[in-house]
Amino acid sequence: MSDFTNTRIAFIRARWHADIVDRAHDGFLAEAETLMPGCVTDAYDVPGAFEMPLLAKKLAATGKYDAVVAAAFVVDGGIYRHDFVAAAVVNGLMEAQMTTDVPVFSVSLTPHNYQETQLLTDFYRTHFISKGAEAARAVKGVLDIELPSAQLHSLPGAVVNG
Template sequence: MNISTPAHSEFTFNAGAIRPRIAFVQACWHRDIVDQCRSSFLSAITQYGYSSDDVDLYEVSGAFEIPLHAKRLAQSGRYGAIVAAGLVVDGGIYRHEFVAQAVINSLMQVQLETDTPVFSAVLTPHHFHNGEEHIGFFKEHFVVKGVEVARACADTVRKLLSLGNR
């Protein structure tokens, strides 16, 4: 089944419109890579009527710390959406699948419990090597993820607002 994607104007906030604030929570592990997502998101969200001043930035140690921070932010009632960004890699000491699954499942639980949309740009590659090729690939990929999560965030927030109060 093909589903058409709406044009930007269908979920862009007009000038002067009240836009719900967005919280962007970023893990600091592999900061040089994950920073690409934050920068890309802040640039892309402006295409939907937001400004970078509408986004509050938060940093946590690692991806495992993101869900609790996201939950507290959602519970505050100050945000129309929470965006999470991080990179969970196989460091060879533990099975990163456990951390990845815990983080992703917890982010879903946060949005279901708080009724605040939570978007994941937490990447969990099966294999990651700390070489130039992988680092370059994931830096570029996080640029793409930042654009994608900005679009998903703006679209979802706009659609939820059209449904009325919670």
């Protein structure tokens, strides 16, 4: 895809650690502006990471978006253990894209150890900028894949109806 003027992307931001998560959105927008000029990105906020998969599925199902990106910073200290939440979020995002046929990308990071020190907060704020940019490159890469129906039929093991 070389013309992104009709491309629309939803970007979901969890509000836990918003000062860190918002940097992923910043990095995404900066990279998308370069890689996909004319692309429109709509931002949606949810309370936490656990709420992202359902919204991703609903947004994808509208047919309004070419891709959905979901960003969160999942750490211990909330109601649930971070590893439980992270697994549920990633599995839910995968289910959303498999159900709707709209690509869904995760910028949901789960550090092994996180303490709210200035040093670690600064590190993750910077890290999330680069992760947002990586997500923009991934979105472009997937949207660039344009396989005509004839090519789909010729893929090894492909079973395509229609």
